Amino acid sequence: MSPLDTNAESETPTAATHALAERIIGWLVAEKYWPHDEPRSCDEGPACRLADVVSRGVLLCRLVSTIDRSEIIGVECAPKTAAHRLHNVSLALRALRANARFPPARLWSPRALARADVTTCVHLLNDVRAFLIKRRPRASSHM
Numbered sequence: 719m720s721p722l723d724t725n726a727e728s729e730t731p732t733a734a735t736h737a738l739a740e741r742i743i744g745w746l747v748a749e750k751y752w753p754h755d756e757p758r759s760c761d762e763g764p765a766c767r768l769a770d771v772v773s774r775g776v777l778l779c780r781l782v783s784t785i786d787r788s789e790i791i792g793v794e795c796a797p798k799t800a801a802h803r804l805h806n807v808s809l810a811l812r813a814l815r816a817n818a819r820f821p822p823a824r825l826w827s828p829r830a831l832a833r834a835d836v837t838t839c840v841h842l843l844n845d846v847r848a849f850l851i852k853r854r855p856r857a858s859s860h861m
Contacts, residue, residue: 731766731840735765735836735837735840736763736764736765738765739764739765739767739768739769739840740764742768742840742843742844743764743767743768745847746843746847751777751780751781751784752771752777753771753776756771765836765840766834766836768836769834769835769836769839769840770834772831772843773803773831773832773833773834773839774803774806775793775794775797775802775803775804775805775807775808775809775810775831776793776794776795776797776806778806778807778831778842778843778846779793779806779809779813781810782810782814782846784850785814785817785820785850785853786817790810790813792805792809793806793809794806800832804828804829807828807831808828811825811826811827811828811831820845820849821845824841824842824845825842827842
């Protein structure tokens with residue numbers, strides 16, 4: 719079991735998972751992806767906050783649109799039901815699976831993402847963050 723996984727006995731996120739989630743949230747805020755009307759923390763900690771936002775699928779679709787440089791059609795912008803969440807998450811994962819450059823490890827868990835499974839959500843967002851950071855053009859050192 720990875721130190722980023724949940725504690726087996728209590729199914730609560732570990733300190734390492736919360737720390738990673740805090741870094742991801744900081745990156746999302748800095749890059750202006752974090753929903754402006756969403757608080758960045760909650761009583762359950764940053765990992766749970768991140769999982770809740772990811773489970774709606776809207777943020778994930780927005781990030782995937784950035785990766786693919788195209789809009790995902792059919793996103794439910796204000797998901798009110800579990801079916802809306804699953805629909806949005808499935809749209810995002812389908813688009814990521816179509817991108818041969820994106821690592822496929824966590825692209826087959828739409829239900830876990832839609833029900834806000836903390837470990838799945840945090841790991842997938844970390845993969846997305848790493849992919850976008852790696853793809854970002856570097857500043858030229860030529861003057």
